[in-house]
Amino acid sequence: MATLGERIKRLRKEQGLTLQALAGDGLTKGMLSLIENNKANPSMESLSYIAERLGIDRTELLQEMPTAELRALLDEIEEKRRKVSGTDEQMLRAYTEIAEHIHPYVEKLPFRYESARLLEIYSRCCYHSKRYDWKPAFDRAEEIYEQLHLINSVADLHMFRALMKFTEHRYAEALASLQESRKLIEEQSGSLDPLKKLDFDYYESILCSATGDKKNARRLMEEAIAYSKEHQIFYQINALYRLAGFEAMLAGDLERKDYYVGKLKLFAEFSDDPEIAAYAHAVEIHYWNSFTHEYEKADRLLEETRQLLDEEDFYFLEKGKALFGMGRIEEALECFKQHRMNRFIHHPYDLAMHYEKEAYMALIYEQLGDHEQAKTYAQKAKELIEPMPELPHKRFILETYRKIFAQADGY
Structure with a gap:
């Protein structure tokens, strides 16, 4: 099957046109040569121009x-x-x-x-x-x-462009880009499609929380959840409940955390999706390990849910924390060594949760008497967490750093 460039070249030669003749005033001879040799892709405007010069419809060039x-x-x-x-x-x-x-x-x-x-x-x-x-x-x-x-499809691309900045940890730029795109799409369409509204609400909430704007993050989450209920639209509700539950946990609002985790469990039953229930359990496990230090409870639920959890990413991280809390530090160290953070994790909440591993490893090596390794991991944890917003995880990591270096300096 001929490429687009090959078809243009064939049609040009069939009509006895030189490169310069076909290029005319709208293209350079060099650019047309690149297009014909498949070294450059023409824009739709250039393609329309070439088709017009050849006396054919643009779709004839494309409809191969x-x-x-x-x-x-x-x-x-x-x-x-x-x-x-x-x-x-x-x-x-x-x-x-x-x-x-x-x-x-x-x-x-x-x-x-x-x-x-x-x-x-x-x-x-x-x-x-x-x-x-x-x-x-x-x-x-x-x-x-x-x-x-196709405004909704354009909106999806705009959101993806903003999230590219998010994956590069340029959170403020990502939020500004998303808000600008939302305004543009609303102006073009008059009003957002309900599903696109929920997409924009969800991603804007994520980006607000990533920049430390907890007030607007919570407002957008709660507005989106209320909108979903009012219009009986369950799109994004799973992700919204997860985010709301985690945000409430970080805020220390136990009642609200339990409410959203409960909603997540109910939605898992409604949708008959055990993976959604596993997400609810994951919030509880992290809460017990990192906030209330109920390590035995966290460990039991970890084992009950293990088959549904990402082992390298979540299971080994939280298992290591639970074992550390129960005093089984060498087993904890082995778990932490098996932990691999998924490269698609980019939100500060998730990153901070995973960066705790380095602090735990520093504490373990300190207990094992390896002060140099303890200092190495404490330093690494500090460097990783410093750019992140103020979170309980950050406080734990920085306290661990101060403790390790204070103890190490005493030897």
């Missing part, structure tokens, strides 16, 4: 892939995308596989919704896996969505 094949490809890719899960390594392999599957078709995709959706998925997978350059596909997807007036 049969509609049935295009839809079958999208169905296959959507199924692969839905199955992305597991450890960060498993997710990276899945993203890479999806990107490689779509890559041969990228330049053959016609001007259709299915093409834009494939380009959107491709750009996301390329961004996460670093397999190919994600931006040209992302820009082309946005261009198609905009010309087809």
Whole structure:
């Protein structure tokens, strides 16, 4: 199947046109040569210009892939995308596989919704896996969505662009970008689609909490939950309950924490989804380990829920804390050594929770008499947590750092 560049070159030669003749005043001869040799992707505006110069419709240049094949490809890719899960390594392999599957078709995709959706998925997978350059596909997807007036799809791309900054821990920039996009989409559409409203509320709440704006984070969460109840929309409710429960725990509001954890458990029963129940248990386990220090309770629930938890990410972290609290420090150390933080974790709440491991390891090495190792881990924990907002985890890590260095200096 010919590439887009090859089709342009073939049509140009069939009409007896030179590169300069086809390029005219709207393109440079050099850029047209790059396009024909598949070294540059034309914008939709450039593609329309080339088609006009060739005396054909733009879709004739793009409509190389049969509609049935295009839809079958999208169905296959959507199924692969839905199955992305597991450890960060498993997710990276899945993203890479999806990107490689779509890559041969990228330049053959016609001007259709299915093409834009494939380009959107491709750009996301390329961004996460670093397999190919994600931006040209992302820009082309946005261009198609905009010309087809698919505002919700444009909104999804705007949210993804903001969340790219979030994954780079540029939290304030991510929040500003999301708020600007929300304003733009609301102006274009008049009012947000209910599902997009909940998306914007959820992500804005996450980003407010990431920047330390707890007041607006809580307001947005509670407004979104109330909106979901009023309109009987359960979209994002699981994620909202989890976030609200964790935020209440950090605020020391036990009654509100129990309320949202209870709601999460009820929703797990309603949806018959044991993984949602596991999220509720995870909040409780972390609360007992890091806040009330009820290590035996945390350990029992950990073992009951183990099959549903991410072992490397969550289980070994919290198991290590529980064992440490029960005085089984060598077993705790082995658990902490098996812990691997998922590379897709970026929120300060999650990062701070995982950075506690370094402080616990410092305390263990101090108890084992290895003062140099204790200082190394205490220093690492301090460096990791310092850019984070003020959280109980941060206080614990900094107190551990001061304790380790005070004790070490006494030897």
